Amino acid sequence: MTDFPTPPRFAYPADGRLTATMVAAYARDGFLVLDGFASPETCALLRGRVADLIEAFDPDQNRVAFSAAAQAHAAEDYFRESGDKVRFFVEEGAVAADGALDRPKTKAVNKIGHALHDLDPIFGPFSRDPRLAETAADLGLADPALAQSMVICKQPEIGGEVTLHQDATFLHTEPVSVTGFWVALEAADRENGCLFAVPGGHAEGLKRRFRYDGDDLVMEVLDAAPFAGAEVALEAPEGALVVLHGLVPHRSGPNLSARSRLAYALHVVDRAAAWSPDNWLKRAPEMPFRGFDE
């Protein structure tokens, strides 16, 4: 196995305010690994909430598979209309030839998205933690708006990989502002599919845009050159926060281990930048993006 170098990591500051060293590391690398953001109790509460949500999910109503590689979900209204809802997407490998799930739903859900931050009574307040507002301000977000949230389950043995991407591909503003706040609800390591990122890759500019072209969702290639740098593993103990610049290339491996790797990802954009109207994510007019304290 390739021996990846270890990125710097820091303890999450009690008030959420980043030190000058952290801000400099983020500017250099395009990410920050901050241990101790969520307490063990909070992580347990959120894992319990995920279990309750999946318990209430009826896979006989919808079995849309999410595949970061094939993007087949992009043709489905169930996905296209999920920007202001809480919807469940299953693992590609859990759908049998006859369309039925080949395992219990608790082991088949790939992700839940994309408006938990606005609609869920547990993930809502968690997403609007005042410490995160401080962190976002220190990262330069002038007028932050919570745009998208996902629980990513990365189920044992079947959890699909998330291919190398930049978040600005999917949530585009002019200029780029999207910032990812990714929280390990369980320890994430190389065996169960942790994040990997290319330090400094955010300096290479945006390579692709996933956007509407008429009624079609297309992946427009802006720069076909591969990312130049070597990636590092962003291993994260339970409760760690990984902050990702919207242009930093990152991915996660498949989970072939016997352990799950539950994470919560919140994507924030700056309302000081212009939201691109051809973005895939749509919101009903009565559900505009809200900030941390709105």
Ligand SMILES: O=C(O)CCC(=O)C(=O)O
């Ligand atoms: O959790 C993962 O595996 C991928 C998360 C990700 O790519 C993101 O939050 O942008």
